[in-house]
Amino acid sequence: MRCQTLYESLPCIYFRIDSAGVILSVSQFGAAYLGYGVEELTNQSSFSLIHPEDQEKQTDAIAKCIDSQLVADCKYRIYRKNNRTLWVTAKVRMIPETAINPEILLVWEDNTESYQTAEKALQQREQELEALAKLTESIATNLPGSVYRAVLHPDGKVSVPFASAGLQELTGIEPKAAMQQPKCLFQLVHPDDQSQFRQTARTAMENLEPFDCEYRLITTSGQTKWVHDRARYCRMSNGDVIVDGVALDISDRKLAEAALRDSEYRYYTLTKMSPVGIFRTDAQGQCIYVNDRWCELAGMSWEESFGEGWVKALHPDDRKRVFREWNRMRNENRPYKVECRFQHPDGAITWVLAEAIAEKGENAEVKGYVGTFTDITANKQAEKALRESREKYRLLFQLFPIGISITDEVGKIIEVNPASEKILGVLSEEHIQRNYDGEEWQIIRSDGTPMPPEEYPSVRALKENCLIENIEQGIVKPGNKISWISVTAAPIPLEGYGVAIAYIDITTHKQTDEALRQQFLRERLMAAIQARIRQSLDLTKVLNTTVAEVRQFLQTDRVIIYRFEPNWSGIVIVESVGQGWTPTLGRTIQDDCFVKELCIEPYRQGRIQALENIYTADLTPCYVNLLAQFQVKANLVVPLLQGEKLWGLLVAQHCSQPRQWQLWEIELLKQLATQVGIAIQQAELYQQLEVANQELKRLATLDGLTGLANRRRFDEYIEQEWWRLAREQEPLSLIMCDIDFFKLYNDTYGHQAGDECLKQVATALRHSVKRPADLVARYGGEEFAVILPHTTVVGAFCLAKSIHQQIRQLRLAHTGSTVSQYVTLSLGVAGLIPCPGVTPAKLIAAADAALYEAKTTGRDRVILVEL
The missing domain is CATH 3.30.70.270 (Reverse transcriptase/Diguanylate cyclase domain)
Structure with a gap:
C-alpha cells in the first residue's frame, strides 16, 4: 500500500490490475493523462488500451512477474481516449501480499518523444541511404568489374534486370545486350571452369548461401580473364530468387599470386631442404617462423615454437646466456652468434650454433630478425672425445707401467713419464737433459755386447721414419745393475716432435726365460743321460758321456767320477777336462789328509760340498795343497751312493778362477749322482731287464x-x-x-x-x-x-x-x-x-x-x- 500511495502521488500512469489484466484502480494522474476519468477505467481490461499487435507483450510480462515475483518490463504502444498513439515503457510487478489472488502494479512511462526523435533519425537515414545508393552506383560504374542483379525464375529462365557499365570492359558485352540475352554471359565461362561454376551456383541457390567463386572467362575478343564473383541469394514470395552480386577482374591479382606462389615455393624448397634450422622473429624477438629442420633440432612443433614458446626447447642451463647474447645483439646492433643446447622432451640433447642478423626497413628500422641453427652435436662430441682422450692420455702417461719418452725433432728428450724413471734408473730431471743417443746411456745387445747408437730403436725410427718395435736391449744402471727392456720407437707426425719411445721392463721375463731355458736344458740333459743309462750296457761309455756333457753344460774346467777303494783311497775312473788343465784320469789318491778332510761319514749321509774359493773356504793346508796340485780354484762334490754304501764322488772343478755355484747347478749334480749311482748299481742287469720290461710294457700299454x-x-x-x-x-x-x-x-x-x-x-x-x-x-x-x-x-x-x-x-x-x-x-x-x-x-x-x-x-x- 505504501508503493500504491507513492505512485498515486507521482506524475505517472499507474494501475493496479489482477492477473487477467482487469483494472482494479488507476492513479488520478494516469487517468487524466490518457483522457479518461478514474471511474471510466476501473473494472475495464487494460488490454483495451494496448495496441493489438503489442498485447502479447503485456500478457508475457504479467506471467513473468507472477512466476518470478520480480519486476518485468517491456515496450509497446497504447491509445489515448482521442485515439492518439503513445509509446510507453511498462513496468509490471506483483504485490507481495497478494500471492493467493495476485494483484499487479502496472506503471507506464511515456516514451513517445524518444520514438519521434528516432523517426526523424530514420528519415535522415533514408536520405543518407539515397546518397549512398548514388555513391554505390558511381562506385559500381568505376569498379574493375561489374555489379549486377539476376533473377532466377521458377520456370528455369534467367533475367538480368541490372548490370553496371563495367560489364562491357570485363567481358566485351554491353550491359544492355546482357540484360536482353543473359545466356551470352554464361557462355563466356571457360570450359574447364563451367562445372565448378554451375555446381557452386546450384548449391548457393538451393541453400540460399552466399555465392563465392573464382573462375576464368573468355572475353568476346578471345582474352582470358580471371573473375572473382560474389553474390547473395534471396527467395521472393512468388518463387523468384534474386541474385545480387559483383564480378571483379582479378587477373592482375592472379598473376601476382602465381608469382608469389612461385617465390614461396622456392623459399619453401630452400627452407625445407636446408640442412640448418631457419627462424624468423618480429622486432620484439617473438618467433613468427621456423622450418622443419629447426623443429627437428629443437624437438618441438612449429606451433609450439611461436612467440616465446621456442624458449622451452633451450636447455635450462643455457637460457640465461642465450638471452644475454640476444640482448647484446639488439643493443649493440651486431650479428648474433652463440652455441647452446636443445633439450628434447625425451631428454635427448642437440648442440647447435645459433646465428642471426637484423632485418631492416627502408629507414634502417629493425623489422625483425632472421637466423639459423646449425647442428654441431657431432663437433661437440668430437671435442668431448678429444678432451677425454687427452685426459686419458695424461693419466695413462703418468700411470702406465710402460716407460715412455718423447723427443723433439733433433732427438732431445722433452717429456718422460714416471715409469721411465723407474725402468731406466734415471731421474726425470736428468732424463730430459739427455739426447736419445747420448753417451750417457750404457746400452748392450741381448748377447751382452755394447750396442752402438746407430742401432738404437729411437735413432732408427727417426732416421728411417718408420715404426721400430720390440727391440730387446739391456741398460746398465748405476751400480752396474742391468735391466733388460723391450723398446719400441715410432716417429711422431707433429711439428716440433721427433719420436715416441716406449720401454717395457722384461728383466723378470728374461730371467724367467733364462730359468726356463736352463730348466729345459737340464731336463734335456737329464733325459739324455737317463736314456743312455737305460739303453747302454757300456758303463764306461755312459759315464764318459755323462761327465763330458755335464762339463759342457756347466761351462766348467773339469768333471770327474772318483771311485773309492775299500781302504778309502780311490781312483779317478772318468774325466772330462778342458784344454790347458792337468788331466787326472787314472790318478790314485792315497793321501791320508784327503781321506780325513773328506769326512767319509757326512758323504755317506748325502753331504754336498760346494766351495766357491778353496783359499777362503776354511780348509786344512794339506787339503788346499792337494787341490792346488790339480789347479782347482772352486770345487763341487756330490756323493755317489748305492743304497747306504758310499761308492764314490761326482766332482765338478773350476780351475780358471773362483766360482759361485748356483743352486740349480748343485741340484743338477745331485740328480746326476743319483742317476750315475743307479747306472753303476744296475749296469750289468739293466739292459736285459730293461729290454724285457719295455717289451712287456709296450705290449700291455x-x-x-x-x-x-x-x-x-x-x-x-x-x-x-x-x-x-x-x-x-x-x-x-x-x-x-x-x-x-x-x-x-x-x-x-x-x-x-x-x-x-x-x-x-x-x-x-x-x-x-x-x-x-x-x-x-x-x-x-x-x-x-x-x-x-x-x-x-x-x-x-x-x-x-x-x-x-x-x-x-x-x-x-x-x-x-x-x-x-x-x-x-x-x-x-x-x-x-x-x-x-x-x-x-x-x-x-x-x-x-x-x-x-x-x-x-x-x-x-x-x-x-x-x-
Whole structure:
C-alpha cells in the first residue's frame, strides 16, 4: 500500500490490475493523462488500451512477474481516449501480499518523444541511404568489374534486370545486350571452369548461401580473364530468387599470386631442404617462423615454437646466456652468434650454433630478425672425445707401467713419464737433459755386447721414419745393475716432435726365460743321460758321456767320477777336462789328509760340498795343497751312493778362477749322482731287464690302432709321475685334445678313413713331443692326452700351440667341419706342482675343463687353465 500511495502521488500512469489484466484502480494522474476519468477505467481490461499487435507483450510480462515475483518490463504502444498513439515503457510487478489472488502494479512511462526523435533519425537515414545508393552506383560504374542483379525464375529462365557499365570492359558485352540475352554471359565461362561454376551456383541457390567463386572467362575478343564473383541469394514470395552480386577482374591479382606462389615455393624448397634450422622473429624477438629442420633440432612443433614458446626447447642451463647474447645483439646492433643446447622432451640433447642478423626497413628500422641453427652435436662430441682422450692420455702417461719418452725433432728428450724413471734408473730431471743417443746411456745387445747408437730403436725410427718395435736391449744402471727392456720407437707426425719411445721392463721375463731355458736344458740333459743309462750296457761309455756333457753344460774346467777303494783311497775312473788343465784320469789318491778332510761319514749321509774359493773356504793346508796340485780354484762334490754304501764322488772343478755355484747347478749334480749311482748299481742287469720290461710294457700299454700309449698306460704313468714330482716338487702339465667334429668325419668319409685320420693325428702328436719322459696317449675315441713331467704350464701351452698348428698343416680334408675345411683340434692345457692331499684327478679335470671350454667357444683353439 505504501508503493500504491507513492505512485498515486507521482506524475505517472499507474494501475493496479489482477492477473487477467482487469483494472482494479488507476492513479488520478494516469487517468487524466490518457483522457479518461478514474471511474471510466476501473473494472475495464487494460488490454483495451494496448495496441493489438503489442498485447502479447503485456500478457508475457504479467506471467513473468507472477512466476518470478520480480519486476518485468517491456515496450509497446497504447491509445489515448482521442485515439492518439503513445509509446510507453511498462513496468509490471506483483504485490507481495497478494500471492493467493495476485494483484499487479502496472506503471507506464511515456516514451513517445524518444520514438519521434528516432523517426526523424530514420528519415535522415533514408536520405543518407539515397546518397549512398548514388555513391554505390558511381562506385559500381568505376569498379574493375561489374555489379549486377539476376533473377532466377521458377520456370528455369534467367533475367538480368541490372548490370553496371563495367560489364562491357570485363567481358566485351554491353550491359544492355546482357540484360536482353543473359545466356551470352554464361557462355563466356571457360570450359574447364563451367562445372565448378554451375555446381557452386546450384548449391548457393538451393541453400540460399552466399555465392563465392573464382573462375576464368573468355572475353568476346578471345582474352582470358580471371573473375572473382560474389553474390547473395534471396527467395521472393512468388518463387523468384534474386541474385545480387559483383564480378571483379582479378587477373592482375592472379598473376601476382602465381608469382608469389612461385617465390614461396622456392623459399619453401630452400627452407625445407636446408640442412640448418631457419627462424624468423618480429622486432620484439617473438618467433613468427621456423622450418622443419629447426623443429627437428629443437624437438618441438612449429606451433609450439611461436612467440616465446621456442624458449622451452633451450636447455635450462643455457637460457640465461642465450638471452644475454640476444640482448647484446639488439643493443649493440651486431650479428648474433652463440652455441647452446636443445633439450628434447625425451631428454635427448642437440648442440647447435645459433646465428642471426637484423632485418631492416627502408629507414634502417629493425623489422625483425632472421637466423639459423646449425647442428654441431657431432663437433661437440668430437671435442668431448678429444678432451677425454687427452685426459686419458695424461693419466695413462703418468700411470702406465710402460716407460715412455718423447723427443723433439733433433732427438732431445722433452717429456718422460714416471715409469721411465723407474725402468731406466734415471731421474726425470736428468732424463730430459739427455739426447736419445747420448753417451750417457750404457746400452748392450741381448748377447751382452755394447750396442752402438746407430742401432738404437729411437735413432732408427727417426732416421728411417718408420715404426721400430720390440727391440730387446739391456741398460746398465748405476751400480752396474742391468735391466733388460723391450723398446719400441715410432716417429711422431707433429711439428716440433721427433719420436715416441716406449720401454717395457722384461728383466723378470728374461730371467724367467733364462730359468726356463736352463730348466729345459737340464731336463734335456737329464733325459739324455737317463736314456743312455737305460739303453747302454757300456758303463764306461755312459759315464764318459755323462761327465763330458755335464762339463759342457756347466761351462766348467773339469768333471770327474772318483771311485773309492775299500781302504778309502780311490781312483779317478772318468774325466772330462778342458784344454790347458792337468788331466787326472787314472790318478790314485792315497793321501791320508784327503781321506780325513773328506769326512767319509757326512758323504755317506748325502753331504754336498760346494766351495766357491778353496783359499777362503776354511780348509786344512794339506787339503788346499792337494787341490792346488790339480789347479782347482772352486770345487763341487756330490756323493755317489748305492743304497747306504758310499761308492764314490761326482766332482765338478773350476780351475780358471773362483766360482759361485748356483743352486740349480748343485741340484743338477745331485740328480746326476743319483742317476750315475743307479747306472753303476744296475749296469750289468739293466739292459736285459730293461729290454724285457719295455717289451712287456709296450705290449700291455699300447693302443692297437694308433701305436700310442693306451688309457691304462696313461692312468699308470700320470699316477707314477704325480707322486715322483710331488717328492721332487717339480711341475707336471697335461694337454687334453679332441678332434673337432670327428663323428661327422666318420659319417662323411667312413670309419676306415676315420681310423686313418686317427693314425695321422697320433703320428703328428708323437712327433710333437721331444723328451722321452713325455707321454702321448690315446685317451679314448678321438681324444688324446699328452703328459709332460718337469714342464711348466707355460711350456705346455707353447707345445699345445705347436701341436695345434701341426695338425692344421696336415691339411686333412674335413668338409663336415663348421670351423675349417680341414681336420682341426681343440686343446685344453693345465699344469701344477703336485702336492700331498691332491690327486692326479684334479689335473685331469682341469685339462678336461679347458678342453670343454675350447670346444664350447668355437673349437679349433687352445685354452689354458692355471691352477
